[in-house]
Structure formats: C-alpha cells, structure tokens
Amino acid sequence: MGVALAGVAFRTELRIGSAHLLVSQVFARGAQQLEAPEVGAVDIRSTGDVMVQFFGGVCFVYNGDLVWDLLAKPSREAGPLISTTGSPDLLLAFCHYESGGSYGYTFFERGTRTRTRLQAVDVPGLPPLIESGPPKDFEVSCLNSPTYLEEDDCPRDQW
Secondary structure: OOOEEEEEEEEOOOOHHHHHHHHHHHHOOOOOOOOOOOOOOOOOOOOOOOEEEEEOOEEEEEOHHHHHHHHHOOOOOOHHHHHHOOOOOEEEEEEEEOOOOEEEEEEEEOOEEEEEEEEOOOOOOOOOEEEEOOOOHHHHHHHHOOOOOOOOOOOHHHO
C-alpha cells in the first residue's frame, strides 16, 4: 500500500461551500457534498470518488480519471476543464501513484500546455517516460542530478 493521489490544482475565488457545484461542473453530472469521510473511505482511483480541498486561495480537486489522459496523452486538450475551473492562469494536473509506480504532472499556463512529465512503470501501452515542453527551472537540478538506486533484495555488489 502506498500513496495514491491525482488531481488538479489551481487558484480560485471559490470557497469550500461551493465545492459540490464545482465538481458537478467539472464532471458534468450532479454531485453532493458529504461530511468528511473516515480515513481510507475515499479512493480517488475510483471513478465516483472525488475529493476537494482548499488551501488559502488554491483549490485541489482529486480524482484519477480527471487527469490521467491529460498526463498520458500530451496532445490531449484541457479547454473544457480550464474554462470550468474559471480559466486560471495556471492549472496543474498531477499524479503520484506510489504502489503503481506512476508519477507525473502537466502545467497549463493561460490555457496552453507548457510542460508534461509522466513516469510510468508497467502501464500497458505507455512508454516509461512521457515528456513534452521544456523543463521548468525548478526541474533542471533534479533532472541533471545523478541517480542512486538501492534494492533491499539485491546484493550490494550488484548495485
């Protein structure tokens, strides 16, 4: 078991009381706001499970189906999602599936995709790395750093 998190983040004037309206618009179907579930009761990998959180003026809408095609298909347009979320200057789509080995993000700036990076392990039909757009400044040091891999079940002399 590991972290399973995917969704979008964007700045907005919306507030927590309007979260169910936003979800209804994003998914083009009715949604209702529920009381906070118990830990583990929401699984954003399930189509019907959506979680919304606000941190200051930033809204996070978590749902794997919402973002997977945006990450895995760099030619996929996000126009409807961007307009539904109020056309923010920056919309970030992301995933972090620790147990499945998929990690990625896509930046949409003023409605245009500027950067995508998705690393996926053993996902049928996908290469191990999908990239489009030039790396952002914050990525450069990580992308240029040496790698280190340690396997618990691999003898030290085979590292």
